[in-house]
Amino acid sequence: MSSELIGLIGILSLFALLAMRMYIGMAMMVVGLVGTMFITGVEPAVDLLGLLPMNESKSYGLSVIPLFILMGQFAFISGISTDIYKTVYHWMGHLRGGLSMATVLACAFFAAVSGSSLATGATMGMVAIPEMLKYKYDPRLATGCVAAGGTLGILIPPSIGFVIYGILTEQSIGKLLMAGLLPGVLLSSLFILAILALCFIKPDMGPHGPAASWSVKIKSLSGTWGMLLLFAIVIGGIYTGVFTPTEAAGIGAFGALCISLIKRKLTLSSFTLCLSETGKMTAFIFLIIIGASVFSYFLALTGLPTTLSEFMTGLPLPRGLILFAIIIAYLLLGCVMEVYSIMILTLPIIFPIIQALEFDPIWFGVLMVIVLEVGLITPPIGLNVFILKGAAPGIEVETIFKGIWPFLLAAVVAMALIAMFPQIALFIPSHM
Incomplete structure (x- = not known):
């Protein structure tokens, strides 16, 4: 039996274990260990199991993950999310669909200090959905904008998704984090345009909210100081090179604690x-x-990634068409799997193909994260949707899924623009 065939059997076995609901980390470990036994023998495989977990866990680069998570936790309990929402609510709540637009902006701002899509969606769901329902917003719009806005947590820096991508592909984590900034602004703007279009077509979906006086608006800005300070320290420090992403995460966690x-x-x-x-x-x-x-x-022992890369690049197809096929595959995986699992599972196979096709790895990282964002709100899984169900128990899952379609269209437009104009993602990293 050839090593490539063993690799293919391993991949099929992995999906079989996942279908039986085995936890993905354990499933990959079991398949990897058994497959390595077939190729190298039992003793080298057992030695590998003793070495790899320790070597991976003690990696200095991985320490950025718990630090960014801790920063998001401290930011949440400090009330930053509530303060941000109140501020944008006072400034935009009087517009038609204004509360939904305010929610998207609040999600974007909170994403800048949390780094997690699930945390952003859950937090803003508890804060914003009751407020929108109180002012007679259509439940589809109220939940759809939070589900979509929550996905910004994996795109706008600091993003744990970019950290994992950088570690797996050995790319600059600092450049990846900064590459998500302009696409995050673009996607937030497209979400707001989607809300404007919806409320123009169906005004009853987002009625006018109460108007705040200028004195109230100005006073509400004081609630944003915590978010602005954390964002300036973490992102400003990374961009200027004052400290590394790991140092920025530690300083950000300490700042959120303070x-x-x-x-x-x-x-x-x-x-x-x-x-x-x-x-x-x-x-x-x-x-x-x-x-x-x-x-x-x-997989490296089987040589399957190299064989697949050579096969894909040897096809008589434009490289753009191959990229399109990869994106479609990610969209389908995003419907049934969790974001980080997809990234970690597929990158050892996909990234060599991207390199062979000579696509910019930073640009592809941004594109991949946006595609995986879409998976967070795509049926039948849509983790952000089920997180919102917990925050709004009176609203059916079907209602939430109905509300996300305009935002899915906006995300597709964002992907198309970034694919056609890579400088949207690469402009800031190129000036670091």
Whole structure:
């Protein structure tokens, strides 16, 4: 049996285990270990299992993940999300569909300090959905804008998705984080345009909210100081090269802790909860990374990624068409799998193809993250949708899925623009 055939059997076995609902980190580890046994023998495979988890876990680069998660946890308990929403609510709430537009902007701002799409969606869902329903917003628009806005957490820096992509592909994490900034602004703007179009066609979906006086508007700006300070320190420090992404994550986590202390929102129980949630999320990501490292080692032994790369690049097809096929495959995977799992599972196979086709790896990272964003709100899984269901138990899942279609169209437009004009993603990194 050829090594390439063993690799193909391994991939099919992995999907079979996933279909049986085995946890993806464990599934990749099992398939990688058994496959390596077939190729190298039992003893070298067992030695590998003893070495790889330790080598992966002690990587300095991975320390950025728990630090960014901790920063997001401290930012949440400090009330930054509520303050941001109140500010944009006062400035935009009087417009038709204004509360939904305010929600998208609040999601974008909170994403700039949380780094997590699920955290952004869950937090803003609890804050914004009751407010919109109170002013008679259509439940489809109220939930759709939060589900879509929550996906910005994986695109706007700091983004854990970009950190994982950078580690797996050995690209500059700093440049990847900065590459997500302009696409994040673009996608937020397209979401707002989608809301404007919806409310123009069906005014009853987003009726006018109360108008705030200028004094109230100006006063509300004071609630944004925490978010602006964290964003300036973390992103400004990375862009100027004052400190590395890992150092920025540590400083950001400490800054968020200080803000929660200044605002007197930190208690012993909330502090313990922050550490506990950070530990859970970190363990979740690290188990996937460790499993993926074993599986990637197995794939490298089979030579399947190289063979597949040579086959794809040798096809008599334009490289743009091959890229389109890869994007469609990611969209389909995003319908049934979790974002980080897809990234870690597929990059060892896909990235060599991207390199062989001579696409810019930073640009592809941005495109890939946006595609995976779409998976967060695409049926039948749509993790952000089910997170919102918990925040709005009175609204059916079907209603939320109906509300996301205009935003899916906006995301497709964003992907097309970034594919046609790579400088949208590469402009800021090229000046670092």
